[in-house]
Amino acid sequence: MFKDYNMNQLTLPLDLEIKLQKNDIAFVIHELVESIPNEAFAPFIQHTGCPSYHPRMMLKIILCGYTQSTFSGRRIEDLTKDSVRMMWLAQGYEPSYRTINRFRVHPVMQELIRQCFVQFRCQLVEEKLIDLEAIFIDGTKIEADANKFTFVWKRAIEKYEASLIEKSNRLYEELLQHQIIPAIERESDEQLSISELKEMAEKLEEVVADYTEKIEASTQAEERKALRSARKTPKQLLKQVSEWVTRKEKYARDFEIFGTRNSYSKTDQDATFMRMKDDYMKNGQLKAGYNVQIATEGQYTLAYGVYPNQTDTKTLTPFLDRIETDFFALPKHIVADAGYGSEANYQDILEKRHCEALITYNQFRKEQTKKYKQDPFKTSNWAYDEKTDTYTCPNGQVLTFRYTSKRKDKDGFERTFQVYECENCTGCPFRANCTKAEEGKHRKLAVNVRWAQQKEYVRMKLSEEKAGHLYAQRKTDVEPVFGFLKANLGFTRFSVRWESKVEIETGIALMAVNIRKYVARG
Known part of the structure; x- marks a missing residue:
């Protein structure tokens, strides 16, 4: 039956x-x-x-x-x-x-997804699934919907442009020397601008047109042959200069697209070529992608951002600005790994936002080892006399303060260094281990006081039981979200192009992860 x-x-x-x-x-x-x-x-x-x-x-x-x-x-x-x-x-x-x-991909979807995250966070707070004590920040790179062979490299464009500038300047001087065209009023002696190259092409075109008129007016075969021969060179130069104008316009567009980046994809110009973790052959292949940043608590994504920067260090400040502007007020503790540890980021969190930065720096683990602490050639282990403001090297020589140096990075952040110099390095038995300076020059030591204070702050904070526990919680809080997104959800490549649309899809995918975790909580 x-x-x-x-x-x-x-x-x-x-x-x-x-x-x-x-x-x-x-x-x-x-x-x-x-x-x-x-x-x-x-x-x-x-x-x-x-x-x-x-x-x-x-x-x-x-x-x-x-x-x-x-x-x-x-x-x-x-x-x-x-x-x-x-x-x-x-x-x-x-x-x-x-x-x-x-x-x-509708532009208003950005606001709808933002509202989803705001409402979802309110629901988590109401159900006491998160305690708002800290946020855990991390990033991952996700492949863009772009052909991996459509790359444009900034270094290559700079090389080609420099070659074009050299050739155009040399040609201009030759044209003036042979009195083929009159002088052009130039804005700069270093290179010809696009408008100046166009003016040069117009003058060459006038020369070619003049030869053409003479050829048409002439009745003598020998004379016409000589005129055609004379017209050949300016005609070729006109074609070359016109090509330079096109190339220079292309290079200008390329540099505008690059911005602060070193590469972009022709398929998706907002995507940057990055080293992905799925490079199983370990041969350094780069793929067009985006750097996705998230802030989590309780393994729920509370905020997100998409950036074309390859490194996490430069994304932290804009991401924190986005969190405060679009999602929620920052909690007391901001927790992240060593990839975010920099002087600029510590200063931003501690002085501007007045939060606690539970973020390590690149050498943090190494500096905790016994081998590092006992290495006499590590400058951080050198004895410092606060009264005389001097350092003492392993050979017992004194390094006295000489001057203050300031350096600016590409983003305009300024670092201040106190420079100390050894009084006498002549005949030092430790010279090979201590410095790479040429013989006859003394050992110099550049000390960034603010960076040293920030590192001491991190070491002191992470030695506290509560702060140490929060930092240890980072691995089990934020990293599983990326694992679920890529392994369980299968979201390893974007299906839309351009940063604005990619940001929308990122929000949808991360909210899908949130919903699945919320349903599976039991």
Whole structure:
């Protein structure tokens, strides 16, 4: 005997909600999107044309699709036709993949996703799943939707431009020397600008046109032959200069796209070529990608940002600004790994934001070892006399203060160094181990007082039981989020291009991770 099975008979219930389990992920998505204020959806209202799908419904099905590791618009469209939870969220509507893709990259989606994170955080606080004591910050690189062979390198463009400048300057001098064209009023003696190259091309064009008129007016075969021969050189030079104008315009566009970066992809010009962790062959292959930064607590992502910088050090300050502006006020403790430890970042957190920076620096672990502390050639181990403001080297020689030096990095951050110099290094038996300075020159020591104080602050803080426990918690709080995002959700490559759209998709993917963890909490 079999259970009754009849395809020609209407079966109840028709309400799809009854088919879902009580703790189904669709209910969490529904409640989260419904908690977003109506004002956030106002920009989608249209007073003319065919009525559009409700943005709440569109946001729900996109979030639901990402929680099921479905990132394609076509696949999400398919789910609205054969998935019970998606059919319930869409309430029978079946938007096309084009509609889904257009909505996913809509500029207003940035605000909707931000509201999702704000509302989700409020829900976590209300349910006491996070305590707002600290945020844990980390970053990962995710591959862009770009061809890995469409790279443009800044160093190569600088090399080509320098060669073009040299050739154009030399040609200009030769044209003046042979009186082919008159002098051009130049803005700079170093290089010809684009407008000056265009003016040079116009004057060469006049020379060529003059030869052409003479050829057409001449009736003598020998004379016409001589004129054509004379026209050949300026005609070739005109073609070359016109090509230089095109190249120089391209280089100017390239430098504008580069900004502070060293590379970009022709397919997605906002993407930078970075070294990815999935380089299993260890051959240093670079891929176009983005640096995704997140702030977590309780393994929930509370804020995120997307940056084209390869290193985490330069992303911390703009990311903290974004958190304060778009998401929430910073808690007392900011926890991150050694990749964020720098003088500029410590100064920003301690002096500007008045928070506690539980962030190590590159040499932190090494400086704690017995070998490092007992190494007499490490300048941090040299004896310092505060009264005389002098250091003593391993050979017993005194280094006295000489002058103050200031250095600026590419971002304009200024570092101040106190420079000390040894009185006499002649005949020192430790010279080879102590300095690489030439014979006859004395050992110099540049001390960054502020950096030394910041490192001492970090060492003191992390020696405290509470701060040490928070820092140790970082590995189990923020890193599992990236593991879930890439390994469990399968989100290893963006499906949209340009930074603004990539940022939207990042928010959707991270919120999908949040929702899945929230549902699985038991």
